[in-house]
Amino acid sequence: MKNIRSLSRDEIKAFFEKKGGQSFRAKQIYEWLWKKSVRSFEEMTNLPKATREMLNENFSIHAVAIAESQTSKDRTLKNAFRLYDGNIVEGVLIPTENRMTACISSQVGCSLTCSFCATGRLERLRNLDADEMYDQVAIIRKQAEEKYGIPLSNIVYMGMGEPLLNYKNVLESVEKITSPEGLGMSPQRITVSTAGIAKMIKKLGDDKVKFNFALSLHAANDKKRNKIMPINEQNSLEDLADALKYFHDKTGTRVTYEYIVFKDFNDDILDAMELEKFCRVVPCKVNIIEYNPIDNSEFRQTTDARLKKFVSYLESKRVIINVRRSRGKDIDAACGQLANKNKAILSE
Ligand code: SF4
Numbered sequence: 001m002k003n004i005r006s007l008s009r010d011e012i013k014a015f016f017e018k019k020g021g022q023s024f025r026a027k028q029i030y031e032w033l034w035k036k037s038v039r040s041f042e043e044m045t046n047l048p049k050a051t052r053e054m055l056n057e058n059f060s061i062h063a064v065a066i067a068e069s070q071t072s073k074d075r076t077l078k079n080a081f082r083l084y085d086g087n088i089v090e091g092v093l094i095p096t097e098n099r100m101t102a103c104i105s106s107q108v109g110c111s112l113t114c115s116f117c118a119t120g121r122l123e124r125l126r127n128l129d130a131d132e133m134y135d136q137v138a139i140i141r142k143q144a145e146e147k148y149g150i151p152l153s154n155i156v157y158m159g160m161g162e163p164l165l166n167y168k169n170v171l172e173s174v175e176k177i178t179s180p181e182g183l184g185m186s187p188q189r190i191t192v193s194t195a196g197i198a199k200m201i202k203k204l205g206d207d208k209v210k211f212n213f214a215l216s217l218h219a220a221n222d223k224k225r226n227k228i229m230p231i232n233e234q235n236s237l238e239d240l241a242d243a244l245k246y247f248h249d250k251t252g253t254r255v256t257y258e259y260i261v262f263k264d265f266n267d268d269i270l271d272a273m274e275l276e277k278f279c280r281v282v283p284c285k286v287n288i289i290e291y292n293p294i295d296n297s298e299f300r301q302t303t304d305a306r307l308k309k310f311v312s313y314l315e316s317k318r319v320i321i322n323v324r325r326s327r328g329k330d331i332d333a334a335c336g337q338l339a340n341k342n343k344a345i346l347s348e
Contacts (some may be wrong), residue, residue: 003084004059005033005131015058025051034182037138039063060084064135069143076328077143083108083132087125089160091136093143093152094327101154102140104133106170107161112195115228116218116260118294118332119160127166133157133173137183155185157192158214158258162231164192164200174211187211193258198235201243205250213247214256214287215240219266220278228265241281248282255284260291261307263300272313285320292329 004012013026025047032044040063041047041055062084069079077093089105109122136159141152155177157163163170174190176182187210194201195216204213219225225232244255259275261267279286288311291301302310307323314321 001058001060003062003129003131004029004055005061006129019054022051029055030181033061034134034176034179037135062129062131064132064139066139072328072330074327075148077140077147078328078332079136079139079143081105081136081139083128089128089132089136091140091159092328093140093147095144095148095150096327099154100144100148100150100152101156102137102144102152103156103159104136104140105159105161106133106157106163106166110161111165112162112229112231114195114216114230116262116291116294116297116299122160124161127169128161130169130172130176133170134176134182137173137177137185141183152185153189155190156214157190162195162197164194164197164204167200167203171207171209174209191256195229195231196235196240197231198239198243201240202246205243205247208251209253210251212256213251213253214258215244216260217257217275217278217286218260218262219271220274221271224266224271228262237278241278244282255282257284257286258289259286260289261302261310262291263302263306265299267302267306267310269309269313272310276314276317276319279314279319285322286314288321288323290323290325 007015009026009030012029013023016023016025028046029044032038038044039061041052041061044052065082067080067082067088069077071077075095079091080088081091082088087108089108091105092103094101094103105128107127108125110117110119111124113120137152137155144150144152157170170192174187174192177185177190178187191212191214192209193214193216216229218228220237222232222236225237247253248255257279259266275286288307291299293300311321311323
């Protein structure tokens, strides 16, 4: 059966016209589906019973459900979301002092095999639809309010998957999340992140997107980057720099670089110097992220002393830096740790 949320409002209207009238119902139904986020036709209480039955006979709603939630000692909340076809993805609520951030997934698994990332060890099974990304945000938003009494403030597309390999659906989900007919959130509160696909970064520029954009850089040296992110072999730092200039010219947006610090791999002063040089490509800021070792990983967390030296160097060169301590480590919710570790819920 057709997923009703893959239809636009006009398409729902056309369906009613074909069925002999009541096209004004399209507005009501659209509102229930998106703004009010109901997940069954029975809940659409201002529709006559016959209309609800007709919808049930013709459409399904691909609702996302919570299969399991775990709360970390630092209040980070990790959800395993069950999709309509039984697949599981993960989405995290990260409460910090001044933010409530939802980190959501864009694909089931990932095809990009970054060596430090648990998701990269899972096969990519499929792209998520726009409504599935929207639902993750709607659910996490509710959790933020119910559990912590604070509204959701930010959304990052940094969970499982490479968002720019699911370009159309990701942009459609952002459109729904920001629309007054959806969740009405500001695009400036949304960050889409990529492992670095130059062609698609340019496309973001052509589409003049209004959300924030982050590049998972992790090394400003091709040899090192090839080692940890095989996507760099076809998208070298030179290609990325080109694409970033193009993106910045078109959008005027300051780019964020994510940089996970691995002990004795990318935490030396020489690495900081290379990073500083790359930071001159376009206006940017850098999030320095503490590494969370995953099982059987060749990488280790850096020491405080090395981190301090690394950060001081960049600060001395006036690079805008944020050091991010990892959140949700005890429940494998931290950066690069999302991997459906609890396989039991997959077979429920
Ligand atoms: S870091 Fe991102 S792009 Fe790389 S394997 Fe993990 S989920 Fe995929």
